Amino acid sequence: MLSSVNGHGAQDGLLAIERLRACPELADCPVIIGGKLGVRGADEGDRSAELLAAGFDAVFDDAGGVTAFRSFVGSLEKVALRAGAPRAGALESVGLEAATASLALEAGGAR
Numbered sequence: 376m377l378s379s380v381n382g383h384g385a386q387d388g389l390l391a392i393e394r395l396r397a398c399p400e401l402a403d404c405p406v407i408i409g410g411k412l413g414v415r416g417a418d419e420g421d422r423s424a425e426l427l428a429a430g431f432d433a434v435f436d437d438a439g440g441v442t443a444f445r446s447f448v449g450s451l452e453k454v455a456l457r458a459g460a461p462r463a464g465a466l467e468s469v470g471l472e473a474a475t476a477s478l479a480l481e482a483g484g485a486r
Contacts, residue, residue, distance in 0.1 A: 382414035385422040409435035
């Protein structure tokens, strides 16, 4: 998960996803982005389509809340179980933070 709090999420995310998808070991890894994706907020417009087309599996902006995000993370657990991964317990019981890896991009940090 790439997360932005400074409004540069979409900009930095486009570069980051290009690099992640180019790495053979990470090419199939689910990658999502969320947080403050633009510096102008709602005036920025929806960048979801652009980010999805670039290779993100899901986009969660500030306005969307956490319900859709929790649903997405839950779907990852179901996929893992179907693939034969051992069940570690419900995501809620181990904590959402422990169930996802987080990478915070600082402005310019992806360059």
